Amino acid sequence: MTPTMKPATSTATTVRIPHGALTDFATEVLTRRGVPPIRARTAAEALVYGDLTGLRSHGLANLTRLYLPLFDSGRVRPDAEPKVLADRGASVLLDAGLGLGLWVASEALDLAAERAAEHGIGLVSVRNATHFGCAGHHTGRLAERDLVAVLASNCGRQRIARPPGGRYAMLGTNPLSIAAPAGPELPPFVLDMSTTAVPTGRIRQAARAGQEIPEGWLEDAHGRPVTDPGALDRGEGYPLWLGGRPETGAYKGYGLALLVEVLAALVPGAGLGPAPEAYTGNGGPTGRDDDIGFLALVIAPGVLRPVDGFLADAEGMFRALTDCPPLDAAAPVAYPGVREAELAAAARADGVVLDAALYDELKAVAGDLGISAPEGRHA
CATH class of the missing domain: 3.30.1370.60 (Malate/L-lactate/L-sulpholactate dehydrogenase, NADPH binding domain)
Known part of the structure; x- marks a missing residue:
């Protein structure tokens, strides 16, 4: 089952985690879901790349929102x-x-x-x-x-x-x-x-952050600009x-x-x-x-x-x-x-920056699977 997300209250808005530790964690999560270890590692590297390079809409935020639900619904075969x-x-x-x-x-x-x-x-x-x-x-x-x-x-x-x-x-x-x-x-x-x-991930990222989006990303059924990112998943906004x-x-x-x-x-x-x-x-x-x-x-x-x-x-x-x-x-x-490349070099040296809420989600995943979450420090 997809883990129930009950983020704990965090005192910091962001957390830094070593790139290797984050990749190891994602690898273990996917391995626990039945993906062969070598392929799980390849997949984990691809997933963490989003956070490593600042493309957070396509990073670990999608672990609980996209990939684990695909496993739960049978729409992906772990041993394909x-x-x-x-x-x-x-x-x-x-x-x-x-x-x-x-x-x-x-x-x-x-x-x-x-x-x-x-x-x-x-x-x-x-x-x-x-x-x-x-x-x-x-x-x-x-x-x-x-x-x-x-x-x-x-x-x-x-x-x-x-x-x-x-x-x-x-x-x-x-x-x-x-x-x-x-x-x-x-x-x-x-x-x-x-x-x-823009990709839909950026629109959903704005929705999670409670932020408006600029005109030019979505339009309504009549072609008028939409600045509410939630309109996308309500079926009221078209990219x-x-x-x-x-x-x-x-x-x-x-x-x-x-x-x-x-x-x-x-x-x-x-x-x-x-x-x-x-x-x-x-x-x-x-x-x-x-x-x-x-x-x-x-x-x-x-x-x-x-x-x-x-x-x-x-x-x-x-x-x-x-x-x-x-x-x-x-x-x-x-x-x-x-x-x-610049962002990736900095993150490899100093740690990958995650929102505290996302870090809490990863800890919830770890708890449900009985594995250790990667250690982070306040950024």
Whole structure:
């Protein structure tokens, strides 16, 4: 059963916990739920990555809100073993068997990397999967191996966002990540984005904190701005696409969402969002995020050209960006992945910062499982 959360009153608002201890704890929780130890470790690293890099909406807050309930409902199989449905050398089709996406995504990319080592490119197309957490964690691992990686996921048959001008919710947030090395001296380029203006995790994070959200994240059934984050889960707020409204570029975010739907779900035969079943009720959310599809693509530049030349060019490209004179000296020019790398380095040195309420939730999980919670100190 999912643990009953009865957070104790905390005197501090945040707690610092050593990264290794936090990962060990998450590994033990998942192992107790039946996930094989090596895969549990892979999944734990993916989960803790969210808190390590400041992406807390996709970190350990989802342990009790998303992942443990998936185990409770049988919508994830802890001992799943993905099956190869087709193997064409450079491309593979996998059925994830309801495996936990936190490890399935990493294994899919690792398999794609093996094929890329031989062919220069490797594609692993996945169906029947579950939520994989921070896409950038999975792709960033490959960038550290001098590879270029792409990972995208649809949201199965979950529908929460409407096509521009449409009455009914038809698609999910459809996240996309691309990562590449930036040379030996710079952190990898890691783009990790939803195709909606923000991921739903950030909206729910604001709801838990009792904060309003800015205009441009949600709209109501009539297209009016919504600033109450609770409207999302009440079915009264619809995520806006990246770009906001049609006149400010919403069709670009919508188009990217459809690109992900085609590559990550239509190609492997996973559950699709757009379907006539969406035409029900008042247009609010329908379906569940079951039978999620992934695209895992890896390019090995070193198979196509000398890797040293590729890395030198990469460093020159990204160094040109970081050396660009800024408008404000206090805000130097960067690129996606730099801020996350800085936060991760600080957290590894000083401890991962968690909200005290979340720490209390983790202690409740530990108590229910009869294991030790990681030791924390007030931040």
